[in-house]
Amino acid sequence: MSGSFPKYRVALGLAALAFAGVTPAAAETVPLLAQTLVRTQVAAETAVSSEAVFTGDIQAQAQTSVSFRTSGKIAERRVEVGDHVTADQVLALLDPQEQRANLANAEAVLTSAEAQATQARLTYERQKSLLASGFTTRSTYDNAEQQLRVSQAAVESAKAALGTAREQFSYTELRAGVAGIVLSRSLETGQVVQAGQSVLTVAQDGPRDAVFNVYEALLAGPPDSGTVDVTLQANPDVRSVGTVREIAPSVDPASGTVRVKVGLKGTPAAMSLGSVVIGRGRFAERKAVVLPWSALYRWRGQPAVWVRDPADGTVAPRVVAIERYAPDSVALKDGVKPGEEVVIAGIQFLRPGLKVTLAEAGR
Numbered sequence: 001m002s003g004s005f006p007k008y009r010v011a012l013g014l015a016a017l018a019f020a021g022v023t024p025a026a027a028e029t030v031p032l033l034a035q036t037l038v039r040t041q042v043a044a045e046t047a048v049s050s051e052a053v054f055t056g057d058i059q060a061q062a063q064t065s066v067s068f069r070t071s072g073k074i075a076e077r078r079v080e081v082g083d084h085v086t087a088d089q090v091l092a093l094l095d096p097q098e099q100r101a102n103l104a105n106a107e108a109v110l111t112s113a114e115a116q117a118t119q120a121r122l123t124y125e126r127q128k129s130l131l132a133s134g135f136t137t138r139s140t141y142d143n144a145e146q147q148l149r150v151s152q153a154a155v156e157s158a159k160a161a162l163g164t165a166r167e168q169f170s171y172t173e174l175r176a177g178v179a180g181i182v183l184s185r186s187l188e189t190g191q192v193v194q195a196g197q198s199v200l201t202v203a204q205d206g207p208r209d210a211v212f213n214v215y216e217a218l219l220a221g222p223p224d225s226g227t228v229d230v231t232l233q234a235n236p237d238v239r240s241v242g243t244v245r246e247i248a249p250s251v252d253p254a255s256g257t258v259r260v261k262v263g264l265k266g267t268p269a270a271m272s273l274g275s276v277v278i279g280r281g282r283f284a285e286r287k288a289v290v291l292p293w294s295a296l297y298r299w300r301g302q303p304a305v306w307v308r309d310p311a312d313g314t315v316a317p318r319v320v321a322i323e324r325y326a327p328d329s330v331a332l333k334d335g336v337k338p339g340e341e342v343v344i345a346g347i348q349f350l351r352p353g354l355k356v357t358l359a360e361a362g363r
Helices: 005-019 097-133 138-170 216-220
Strands: 037-042 045-048 051-060 063-067 072-077 090-094 173-175 180-185 198-204 208-215 228-232 239-247 257-264 276-282 286-292 297-299 302-308 315-319 321-325 329-334 341-345
Touching (some): 208 216, 216 257, 286 341
Antiparallel strands (some): 037 341, 051 208, 051 276, 063 198, 072 090, 090 173, 302 315, 302 341
8 A cells, every 4th residue: 555655646646737737748847746736716805794594483572470369279270371361351260168268257257346336336425425414424434435446446457357358359269460371371170279379371462572592602793784584484474573672691501592582563463472483684794705615624623724825836724713604605704814825626635835736827
């Protein structure tokens, strides 16, 4: 194998010269190192514009977690996921046995307090009349007056307790308090729930967001227009426009992306909750060196290109920073200056310091 390797290199060199139009006879006079043929392109800055395309879904700008305000056993469930509910609609019921007993007890206490207050009022009126005619003592009158005030306070206290009992009884009915669509539920008939335990999630009616998970680098340069075009994936004719309303303060450790919420200025009926949408953001034009894909090389784990020195015809690798990728080209952010000669074909035969021959004049 070692003996055939020089012959293989000579064959490659002759093939490359033949590609350049050099005859075998003339090739014999060309040194082997000079027989590495390449094509080059003179780097020049051009205006490039990019468009970021990402997918997401439609979500409500506001969601409400609904819970019972008292503990108990669920007696009835009246909604399913996807149902539209109104603010005062009863969504579920608790078994009201305990609350009903408390309400009946509070009503009885109020009745008793009112009866005692009536008796105390009659006693007071009687003592007042007797005092005026001199048939009772002042202390007896004062006791009657005090008893009247105590009974009246007891009535007010019983009324407050009755109001609380009625309020607790009303807590056995679950209401969302807002109009919207039920997104999720975690309650079933017979289930025992605690006060404040979330059992339903309701997406409030009103403005909608298009929610996307984008890479953090994309947020460094927002779209030039400040708006994002949103189209329905299932029907591209359904479209809307929105602006970035909220950006998550941290990166999702699982996906490495940042959640961005785009508030829609108008939501077509076809863009229902959960619909998959496509967002497009157009960025401002900027200057960059654009080269074909064939110029890109990997040097020591980093993207690079081969730059030819016109003075002596040698090539050297140059690490570059990528601005963006296109289907048939790559835009460079840094690494190559305008006017430099970049190898765009034949890079697989190159090594640092190698003297190359141009297959055709640099463009």
